[in-house]
Amino acid sequence: MQKRHQQTQLKISHLLIISITILFLVYAIHSFLTYDFTLKEAKNIAMLRIQAQANNIVTDLDKSIYDKTADFQSLTKLKQIQSAVIESNQKFDQSSLHEIDPQTEMARDGSKTPFLQDLLENEISDELNNFIAQYKQEYDYDVVNELFVTNQYGANIALASGTSDYLQFDEEWWQITKNNQNYVGSIEFNENYNDYVIAFAYPILDDASNYVGTLRISVSLRLLLHDFLNDADILHLSNKSVILIDQNGNTIFENGKFFPTNTPKEYFNSLTSENGIFESGPSNSIFVSYGKSIGYRDFSGFDWIVVIEQESSVVDEFENLEKNFLLSTLIGIVSAIILGVMLSYFVTNPLAKLSKLTALLGRGNFDAKIQKSKITEINSIIDSFVEMEVSLKKLFETEKRLAEANARIKNERLTAIGELAASMAHDMKNPLGTIRSGMDIIKRNAEIDSKVGEVIQRMDRAVSRMAHQVEDVLNFVRITPLFLKQVSINSIIESAIKSIEIPKTIQVIIEGGNITATCDEKKMEIVFINLILNSVQAIGDNQGRIMIKTKKVNENVVIEIEDSGSGVPQKIISDVFKPLVTTKQKGTGLGLASCKNITEQHGGSIKFQNNPTIFTITIPTDARTK
Amino acid sequence: MSDKKTILLVDDDVDLLENTAFMIKGMGHDVFTAGDGEEGISKYKDVRPNLTFMDIRMPKMDGYDAFFKIKQFDPNAKVVLITAYNQDEKKYLKAKSMSLLDSIAKPYSFETLEGLIQKYA
Numbered sequence: 226m227q228k229r230h231q232q233t234q235l236k237i238s239h240l241l242i243i244s245i246t247i248l249f250l251v252y253a254i255h256s257f258l259t260y261d262f263t264l265k266e267a268k269n270i271a272m273l274r275i276q277a278q279a280n281n282i283v284t285d286l287d288k289s290i291y292d293k294t295a296d297f298q299s300l301t302k303l304k305q306i307q308s309a310v311i312e313s314n315q316k317f318d319q320s321s322l323h324e325i326d327p328q329t330e331m332a333r334d335g336s337k338t339p340f341l342q343d344l345l346e347n348e349i350s351d352e353l354n355n356f357i358a359q360y361k362q363e364y365d366y367d368v369v370n371e372l373f374v375t376n377q378y379g380a381n382i383a384l385a386s387g388t389s390d391y392l393q394f395d396e397e398w399w400q401i402t403k404n405n406q407n408y409v410g411s412i413e414f415n416e417n418y419n420d421y422v423i424a425f426a427y428p429i430l431d432d433a434s435n436y437v438g439t440l441r442i443s444v445s446l447r448l449l450l451h452d453f454l455n456d457a458d459i460l461h462l463s464n465k466s467v468i469l470i471d472q473n474g475n476t477i478f479e480n481g482k483f484f485p486t487n488t489p490k491e492y493f494n495s496l497t498s499e500n501g502i503f504e505s506g507p508s509n510s511i512f513v514s515y516g517k518s519i520g521y522r523d524f525s526g527f528d529w530i531v532v533i534e535q536e537s538s539v540v541d542e543f544e545n546l547e548k549n550f551l552l553s554t555l556i557g558i559v560s561a562i563i564l565g566v567m568l569s570y571f572v573t574n575p576l577a578k579l580s581k582l583t584a585l586l587g588r589g590n591f592d593a594k595i596q597k598s599k600i601t602e603i604n605s606i607i608d609s610f611v612e613m614e615v616s617l618k619k620l621f622e623t624e625k626r627l628a629e630a631n632a633r634i635k636n637e638r639l640t641a642i643g644e645l646a647a648s649m650a651h652d653m654k655n656p657l658g659t660i661r662s663g664m665d666i667i668k669r670n671a672e673i674d675s676k677v678g679e680v681i682q683r684m685d686r687a688v689s690r691m692a693h694q695v696e697d698v699l700n701f702v703r704i705t706p707l708f709l710k711q712v713s714i715n716s717i718i719e720s721a722i723k724s725i726e727i728p729k730t731i732q733v734i735i736e737g738g739n740i741t742a743t744c745d746e747k748k749m750e751i752v753f754i755n756l757i758l759n760s761v762q763a764i765g766d767n768q769g770r771i772m773i774k775t776k777k778v779n780e781n782v783v784i785e786i787e788d789s790g791s792g793v794p795q796k797i798i799s800d801v802f803k804p805l806v807t808t809k810q811k812g813t814g815l816g817l818a819s820c821k822n823i824t825e826q827h828g829g830s831i832k833f834q835n836n837p838t839i840f841t842i843t844i845p846t847d848a849r850t851k
Numbered sequence: 852m853s854d855k856k857t858i859l860l861v862d863d864d865v866d867l868l869e870n871t872a873f874m875i876k877g878m879g880h881d882v883f884t885a886g887d888g889e890e891g892i893s894k895y896k897d898v899r900p901n902l903t904f905m906d907i908r909m910p911k912m913d914g915y916d917a918f919f920k921i922k923q924f925d926p927n928a929k930v931v932l933i934t935a936y937n938q939d940e941k942k943y944l945k946a947k948s949m950s951l952l953d954s955i956a957k958p959y960s961f962e963t964l965e966g967l968i969q970k971y972a
Contacts, residue, residue, distance in 0.1 A: 651908065654956075655862075655866075655867050656866070656867075657957065657958045658864070658870075658871075658957040658958035658959065659864065659867040660958075661959075661960065662961070663870050665874060665961040666870060666873055666877070669877060670877065688958070696956075706940055
């Protein structure tokens with residue numbers, strides 16, 4: 226049964242702790258997600274930046290290479306060179322080739338053969354030399370290390386730099402230019418110059434766009450990468466490494482060094498599209514962005530890739546924050562618990578006190594005191610409580626006084642009624658006495674014939690009835706103290722029997738030994754008189770029997786009065802001991818009530834049963850013990 | 852065979868007093884009456900009866916006080932009080948201690964009186 230009424234209960238402290246913990250967790254999750262997002266964004270931004278930079282650099286690289294090569298190519302457009310080549314072509318005698326070739330070599334002592342001299346010091350050569358000088362001035366080192374022009378037969382007609390065979394027609398690059406295409410060489414290491422160089426060759430065309438000769442130039446790699454190197458330096462200042470990778474994954478330039486290593490970059494296979502960004506390295510600690518060379522205008526590019534590497538330490542701070550964050554969440558939860566406990570103390574304690582006080586109030590203690598709390602709401606509850614206490618106290622006291630007053634009034638009334646009844650009963654006794662004595666006198670002093678005698682007998686009985694009723698009223702109304710004396714119960718019974726006129730048709734049997742008890746003799750006699758009289762009246766005119774049994778049970782004396790009469794009617798059974806309850810027209814209804822009063826005054830009890838009718842009186846052997 | 856005794860009756864109810872006196876006279880005794888406590892005391896001093904029947908509830912002085920006064924005068928006075936169930940416990944006990952013979956209730960019968968007279972007078 227009880228389980229149904231049990232509901233889940235939460236203590237305030239638990240509720241608070243749970244709420245604050247949830248709050249912190251929500252905060253933690255939210256912040257975690259925010260940081261996570263921000264972290265990703267920061268990474269993205271960093272990577273996008275280097276992505277943009279990579280793209281820019283590669284674009285610039287392509288453009289600068291294009292510019293340079295355009296500059297080289299512009300040499301082929303020079304009219305002087307063009308006409309000189311055409312002239313050479315006209316004059317050229319292929320048969321004298323084998324003679325000339327060795328003459329192009331310089332003697333060991335540095336003297337030149339006239340042929341060579343001629344090659345070196347003609348007009349075109351001057352142009353070419355100017356060109357070289359320009360570059361040298363601009364870049365402060367021998368940028369151009371080879372520069373010469375051949376005619377359409379592959380014979381060198383002007384040489385500005387580098388040593389070269391006279392005849393170039395067997396060279397692959399020359400063949401390409403003969404086909405009216407530009408030649409772009411690959412990066413090679415030139416020991417003479419201790420430098421990486423790239424060679425270019427351009428066809429020289431006449432006005433009719435026919436091939437007439439070739440210009441070959443070989444320049445330092447650094448020239449082409451000049452702008453790139455500047456960009457790399459700038460970026461290096463912000464902790465970014467700019468790397469140039471060739472189409473096979475070999476590193477052309479990194480960290481100020483050309484061709485620092487033979488091993489290709491580990492992530493080379495990831496450089497799949499034109500550009501991109503990704504994380505690489507141990508535990509993704511490096512951001513890598515790249516941009517592939519796509520060429521510029523009619524320069525198709527070297528298929529190089531510009532890669533920018535940046536250490537991801539830029540986002541390290543964020544990652545630290547994440548850790549700090551877990552810590553702060555933990556601290557938060559701990560403080561939640563502490564806070565919860567503290568707050569609940571401020572709320573739970575006063576409430577607990579209040580509930581205790583309420584319990585006290587329930588038990589009638591209206592003076593309970595309670596301390597004020599620091600919480601406003603609790604205080605208002607306390608104030609209301611105190612008000613209630615005061616009101617209840619007043620109410621209670623008023624009720625009490627009212628009840629007392631009522632009781633007093635009732636008591637006084639009862640007392641007054643009692644006094645009235647007693648004095649009335651008493652005042653009747655005298656006249657009754659007069660009548661009775663009068664009848665006695667008449668009986669003794671007059672000659673009464675039987676009929677008149679019967680009249681006088683009836684008068685006698687009437688007086689007896691009145692006397693008896695008066696006694697009943699007085700007995701009921703007066704609760705006088707017990708006059709205790711040790712007496713024989715049987716003697717009281719016998720004197721009670723004597724006071725009643727028991728018809729001869731009724732047999733009276735007394736059973737049980739003689740038991741003595743300490744009780745009020747006169748009052749007990751009244752009890753027995755009432756009960757025996759009831760029995761007599763119940764039996765009526767018929768033959769009947771009254772059996773009185775006395776016995777001792779523990780500390781009590783038990784007297785049973787059984788009669789063979791008709792018993793107590795059903796409808797008054799529950800009220801039979803109440804005053805003014807009677808079945809007899811002539812009865813006062815006080816007899817049994819008096820019996821009950823008297824036995825209870827002795828500390829005993831009275832009860833009855835029907836079939837057969839038995840009234841049982843139980844009184845203590847010594848009424849003083851009660 | 853009872854000899855003639857002197858009986859004193861004290862009661863404020865005249866009718867009852869007269870009837871009772873008549874009854875006792877009929878028994879063959881001398882009867883004196885008094886209507887209240889004071890009268891009762893003075894009559895007692897005059898008559899010195901063998902037995903006194905005194906009602907308790909009387910004006911001026913109640914039966915108990917009269918009893919005490921009589922007993923003062925004559926410690927051997929034989930008195931029976933007629934109670935109307937107005938038991939003043941204290942006074943009753945005091946009377947008892949001063950050898951009150953008995954107490955009877957109203958209304959009393961001829962036989963009761965006769966018995967008491969035979970017993971005590």
